[in-house]
Amino acid sequence: MEKGKDLSTQEVISTKQKFCDVLLNDAQNIIAGEKEKMRRRRLIFPFEYAEFQNLIKAFGNTCLAQRNQDRNFVIDKFNEPVIKQLYLYVTGNSSFTGDLAKGLLLQGKYGCGKTVLLETYSMLHNHIVRKLSLNYPVLRFVKSVQLQEQIKEQSMEMFVKRPLIIDEFGRESKTVMDYGNISRPISELLSLRSDVGTITHATSNFTFKTLSSDEFYGGMIGDRLKTMFNFITLQGESRRK
Numbered sequence: 001m002e003k004g005k006d007l008s009t010q011e012v013i014s015t016k017q018k019f020c021d022v023l024l025n026d027a028q029n030i031i032a033g034e035k036e037k038m039r040r041r042r043l044i045f046p047f048e049y050a051e052f053q054n055l056i057k058a059f060g061n062t063c064l065a066q067r068n069q070d071r072n073f074v075i076d077k078f079n080e081p082v083i084k085q086l087y088l089y090v091t092g093n094s095s096f097t098g099d100l101a102k103g104l105l106l107q108g109k110y111g112c113g114k115t116v117l118l119e120t121y122s123m124l125h126n127h128i129v130r131k132l133s134l135n136y137p138v139l140r141f142v143k144s145v146q147l148q149e150q151i152k153e154q155s156m157e158m159f160v161k162r163p164l165i166i167d168e169f170g171r172e173s174k175t176v177m178d179y180g181n182i183s184r185p186i187s188e189l190l191s192l193r194s195d196v197g198t199i200t201h202a203t204s205n206f207t208f209k210t211l212s213s214d215e216f217y218g219g220m221i222g223d224r225l226k227t228m229f230n231f232i233t234l235q236g237e238s239r240r241k
């Protein structure tokens with residue numbers, strides 16, 4: 001009797017051990033699957049740095065032309081270091097100084113070229129995707145004020161999973177009245193996106209300290225910003241003339 005019990009306990013232990021191994025293996029497979037899903041959602045650029053610079057200049061020119069500006073996109077000592085980092089990021093190069101799994105938050109003074117640079121990147125990215133009919137989501141470039149309006153008019157759900165570049169992040173009013181309730185659409189959207197791991201890029205004139213102050217998004221969202229973004233500073237004064 002006692003012997004039989006010992007044996008079955010042994011059996012249970014051994015089956016449990018095997019079952020545990022199977023579950024651990026499953027977890028590894030799920031992680032590998034999620035990584036693959038993320039990888040498939042992100043276009044890795046196939047260019048050399050010199051080619052990338054030429055493409056940024058050419059698509060930068062189209063970006064400026066669309067604004068009816070008769071000037072060429074310039075790469076100089078102020079924006080070249082950021083263009084280099086952007087290159088390492090879009091080619092998935094581990095020499096990128098930040099975290100390749102997070103988005104880019106471009107900061108700098110008014111007029112130093114944040115919007116034009118990230119819009120140029122989105123135009124180039126989307127052009128490649130459309131030209132080659134690739135199965136990657138296009139990057140949607142939107143001003144935070146407009147995004148807030150669109151969230152109010154449509155539903156928050158529409159914006160949770162698609163790749164976004166939020167221009168002038170932090171410039172929208174932080175709270176809105178929604179049928180008598182106070183809501184914080186952009187904060188809420190960022191939380192949801194961070195929960196599902198959607199990559200968000202942004203430009204902002206505000207520092208991290210300001211963005212996470214109580215007058216802006218507060219400490220809790222501020223903490224999320226650290227997990228969502230690589231903070232990159234674009235140097236230089238205003239290029240407007």
Ligand SMILES: Nc1ncnc2c1ncn2[C@@H]1O[C@H](COP(=O)(O)OP(=O)(O)O)[C@@H](O)[C@H]1O
Pocket residue numbers: 060069071072073074075079108109110111112113114115116117203238239240241
């Ligand atoms: N790389 C560039 N080369 C030439 N002109 C630029 C460049 N980047 C920006 N500009 C000029 O500077 C202006 C302001 O740039 P913008 O990207 O809107 O600044 P920010 O978003 O940092 O406030 C643009 O309208 C354009 O005329």
Ligand SMILES: [Mg+2]
Pocket residue numbers: 111114115116167168203
């Ligand atoms: Mg701007």
